[in-house]
Amino acid sequence: MDAYDEEPAGDPAGSPGPPPVVGVDAPAGPRTGVAALSPRYQVGAALALALVAVVVCVHLGMVFLSVAPANTVTRQHGKAIEEWVYPEFEQNWKLFAPNPLQQNIAVQVRADVLMPDGSTTTTGWNDLSVQDGRAIDGSLLPSHTVQNELRRAWDFFVTTHGADNRPIGMRGSLSEQYLRRIVVMRMYEQDATSEKGTIQRVEVRSSTTNVPPPDWSGEKVSDTPVYRVLPWWTVTSDEANGSVR
Amino acid sequence: MSRLALCLSRAIARVTESALGPYQTAVVRIGFAATWLLFLLREYPHRQELYGPDGPWSFGLAQRLTADNHAFTALLVSDGRVFFEVCYFLAVLSSALLLVGWRTRATSVLFMVGVLSLQNRSVFMGDGGDNVLHLMSVYLVFTRCGQVWSLDARRAARASTARALGEPVRDRVGPALWAVCGLVLGAAALTGRTGGGWLIPALMWATWAGAALWWAVGRWARTPQPRILLDVIADILHNGAIFVIMAEACLIYATAGWYKIQGSRWQDGTAVYYPLHLDYFSPWPALADLLSANGTMVMLVTYGTVMVQVAFPFTLFNRRVKNVLLAAMMTEHAVIAVVLGLPFFSLAMIAADSVFLPTSFLRRLGGWAARGRDRVLRREDRPLPVPRSPEADEQPRVGFGA
Numbered sequence: 001m002d003a004y005d006e007e008p009a010g011d012p013a014g015s016p017g018p019p020p021v022v023g024v025d026a027p028a029g030p031r032t033g034v035a036a037l038s039p040r041y042q043v044g045a046a047l048a049l050a051l052v053a054v055v056v057c058v059h060l061g062m063v064f065l066s067v068a069p070a071n072t073v074t075r076q077h078g079k080a081i082e083e084w085v086y087p088e089f090e091q092n093w094k095l096f097a098p099n100p101l102q103q104n105i106a107v108q109v110r111a112d113v114l115m116p117d118g119s120t121t122t123t124g125w126n127d128l129s130v131q132d133g134r135a136i137d138g139s140l141l142p143s144h145t146v147q148n149e150l151r152r153a154w155d156f157f158v159t160t161h162g163a164d165n166r167p168i169g170m171r172g173s174l175s176e177q178y179l180r181r182i183v184v185m186r187m188y189e190q191d192a193t194s195e196k197g198t199i200q201r202v203e204v205r206s207s208t209t210n211v212p213p214p215d216w217s218g219e220k221v222s223d224t225p226v227y228r229v230l231p232w233w234t235v236t237s238d239e240a241n242g243s244v245r
Numbered sequence: 246m247s248r249l250a251l252c253l254s255r256a257i258a259r260v261t262e263s264a265l266g267p268y269q270t271a272v273v274r275i276g277f278a279a280t281w282l283l284f285l286l287r288e289y290p291h292r293q294e295l296y297g298p299d300g301p302w303s304f305g306l307a308q309r310l311t312a313d314n315h316a317f318t319a320l321l322v323s324d325g326r327v328f329f330e331v332c333y334f335l336a337v338l339s340s341a342l343l344l345v346g347w348r349t350r351a352t353s354v355l356f357m358v359g360v361l362s363l364q365n366r367s368v369f370m371g372d373g374g375d376n377v378l379h380l381m382s383v384y385l386v387f388t389r390c391g392q393v394w395s396l397d398a399r400r401a402a403r404a405s406t407a408r409a410l411g412e413p414v415r416d417r418v419g420p421a422l423w424a425v426c427g428l429v430l431g432a433a434a435l436t437g438r439t440g441g442g443w444l445i446p447a448l449m450w451a452t453w454a455g456a457a458l459w460w461a462v463g464r465w466a467r468t469p470q471p472r473i474l475l476d477v478i479a480d481i482l483h484n485g486a487i488f489v490i491m492a493e494a495c496l497i498y499a500t501a502g503w504y505k506i507q508g509s510r511w512q513d514g515t516a517v518y519y520p521l522h523l524d525y526f527s528p529w530p531a532l533a534d535l536l537s538a539n540g541t542m543v544m545l546v547t548y549g550t551v552m553v554q555v556a557f558p559f560t561l562f563n564r565r566v567k568n569v570l571l572a573a574m575m576t577e578h579a580v581i582a583v584v585l586g587l588p589f590f591s592l593a594m595i596a597a598d599s600v601f602l603p604t605s606f607l608r609r610l611g612g613w614a615a616r617g618r619d620r621v622l623r624r625e626d627r628p629l630p631v632p633r634s635p636e637a638d639e640q641p642r643v644g645f646g647a
Contacts, residue, residue: 033262033477041474045261048478052485060492067500087316088361088383088444091376093500098508100519133524142528142586144370145291149301151525152369170313174306178369181301185294211522216540217515 059084067093106130106207106225107154109183112232113197120200123193127207128186150186153179154206165230176233179204184239205229264483267392268607269600271346273490274353274390276596277381278344280374281360284589285337292333295363295370298324302367316365317445319358322438336363346395351422353390354452357382361445374590377597380493386448387486389479394611423456487600494597495558498574502554511551514544520585528586536584550577564603571601 034045062084065074074081085091106129113121128150135146157179160172167173183202187194208226213219264270288295298304304324311318320332336359342352360382364375371379391397404414430449433439439446462471510516520526521533537543553573560566575595582591 032473033258033480035258035262036473037477038470041470044474045477045481049257049261049481052481056485056489059489060496063493063496067496087314087365087442089380091380091497093373093497094504095373095501096516096520097501097504097511099510100508100516101523102510102519104524106524129524133527136525136528136586137530139528139586140583141287141588143288143291144372145288145294147525147586148370148372149294152372153301156369170309174310178302178306181303185301211519214515214518214537214540214543 059089063089063091067091102211103208104129104211105151105154106209107150107183107204108207109187109202109204111184111187111191111194111199111203112201113194114200115193115197121193121197123187123191125205126187126191128183131186131190150182153182165228180233180235181239184235199235201232201234203230203232260484261477261480264389264392264480266487266600266604267389268394268604268611269602270388270390270483270487271392271394272599272602272607272610273381273596274346274349274385274388275344275394276599277378277385277593278340278356280589280592280596281356281378281382282337282340282344283592285333285340287589293329296320296333296366297329298326300367302369307366310368311365311441315442316368317361317440317442318365319362319440320366322433322440332359332362335359346391346397348419348422349389349391349395349397350386350452350456351426353382353386353388354426354449357386358440358445358449362440365441372587372590374587374593377497377590377593381490381593381597383445383448384486384490384493386452387482388490389483419456420460423453423460426453490597490600491561494600495561497594497597498554498557502551502557505551506555511547514540514547517547517550518543526585526587529584532584549573553577561601567601568603571598574598 034042037045062081065071065077065081066085066089068074106127108125108127108129110123110125113123115121132146132150136142153175156171156175160168160175162168167176180202183204184199187199187202189195206228208228210221210223212223213221259265285292294300304321307318308321310316311321320329322328335355339352339355339359343349343356360378364371364379407414426449430453434446459475462475466472505511505516508516510519518537521537527533553570557567557570557574560570575598578591578594578598582588
């Protein structure tokens with residue numbers, strides 16, 4: 001690739017420092033690369049070169065097709081592309097594209113808590129995303145635990161559930177457990193009532209609010225939040241013990 | 246026709262005779278190792294919650310997902326707390342060692358195992374920065390990333406000086422490291438706990454076997470030919486990997502740019518305003534308001550971002566334009582690090598970008614760093630390290646002075 005400012009060929013050590021001691025008995029002329037090899041060994045080098053060239057081209061082709069929009073080739077060979085790219089070369093570079101997210105999606109939770117005196121109390125709604133936002137405010141190094149954990153767990157939940165909140169496939173049930181474990185952990189950490197008792201059930205909802213458009217744009221959007229309320233989930237004893245610490 | 250043949254033979258000579266871009270490779274190595282090291286240290290208080298056996302993404306959940314997608318992670322070998330702590334420590338250690346360039350081939354494999362193990366253990370904790378690191382940690386294994394600015398380079402220089410003086414050079418650490426790695430790999434294979442998938446275990450075994458072959462050939466080969474062949478193969482692998490790293494960086498920008506072009510917000514020039522006002526990406530709301538106060542400025546930045554991202558891969562054909570865009574993108578990432586609260590994503594992107602930095606600039610940077618270090622350590626001025634030439638590798642073992 002031309003964009004490189006390579007050393008001139010044949011002078012790999014061309015540096016301002018003193019000449020390297022190592023080359024002292026190296027004869028002049030080409031001694032390295034394929035030129036230094038006898039024909040028999042050159043075959044080996046040629047094979048290696050061909051193999052690496054093929055693998056590089058195939059790999060880049062596969063990765064390109066995996067990030068490209070659906071097209072004729074991906075429709076015909078989608079399976080092969082997936083098998084090559086997943087799991088270790090998976091990638092998603094649609095960063096803030098095609099459109100940046102224009103809504104604040106907050107995950108909120110309330111719980112039925114069994115208190116030490118035997119009574120059951122329902123807590124108020126706790127806005128976990130607002131807590132995350134507060135933790136991020138003024139931070140030069142926001143932790144993945146506040147920036148990604150809940151946000152991506154909710155994304156995962158939404159993409160693996162239908163509009164009726166029923167799980168789709170194995171990942172749907174994984175995402176449900178994951179989200180429940182996060183909210184229970186967070187309730188034990190940050191909710192005063194939950195801290196005192198044992199959480200028995202939780203109800204999770206998302207509240208989606210439009211980001212107010214900039215003053216200079218003259219656009220108008222609704223500022224009332226839209227809720228998506230999930231059914232009450234019973235918390236398993238394992239989760240209720242707050243194994244997460 | 247003969248011109249084509251000449252071109253081809255020169256290209257072949259070029260990719261087989263040396264590992265290209267020693268400074269670029271070194272800076273990529275240092276960049277990613279530093280990113281991961283800083284990330285691990287920053288998340289040290291949260292390590293259990295992110296990747297531990299009792300975190301919200303529990304051991305059982307991770308087992309069920311990796312059984313389905315065959316992602317590699319050493320962390321599902323055991324759900325013990327101690328095992329996890331040891332793994333986390335090894336991940337920290339391997340990134341520190343890769344940073345200083347100690348036994349780079351072995352540590353780059355360890356680094357990759359650390360990155361993949363933690364990230365694949367809790368895949369939903371990551372973001373774009375983790376994704377870049379994930380890919381690059383695999384590609385780095387194929388590179389000769391310790392040619393300059395590394396303890397490896399220093400060791401090679403010392404060894405060749407010693408040989409020039411006729412002193413024997415013995416390496417005990419290398420074989421010991423190889424033996425330990427072999428024991429761990431063997432134990433993992435025998436107990437069937439290879440970590441999932443076939444690619445990463447195969448890569449580890451191949452590197453391990455390659456190291457043995459390298460050593461054996463250096464020791465017992467009667468002619469220098471096998472030794473040179475291995476050297477040529479290592480160069481070919483390195484050059485292939487560097488090309489993939491560059492292509493990957495281009496792909497990131499191309500994808501990000503071309504998809505943005507299709508978005509209405511990027512078209513109407515308001516896109517940059519929105520991420521600045523998302524709760525999860527606005528650590529400095531007042532700063533975000535200030536930056537987005539002027540509609541024309543927001544539009545210029547919005548259009549500029551798309552143009553730079555789309556144009557970057559094409560500017561590689563012109564050194565000067567490429568350097569200008571590179572500076573622009575690194576600056577933008579530095580701004581993103583603070584304004585959107587994405588420091589590790591930005592660091593990873595800057596590390597990936599730096600594969601395109603010009604050698605002259607990197608040399609100057611190295612000179613400053615060396616002077617700074619010497620001033621701190623009150624040492625005498627020393628010459629810059631020079632890239633390990635192929636001879637430096639091959640010479641000693643065929644017996645200098647024999």
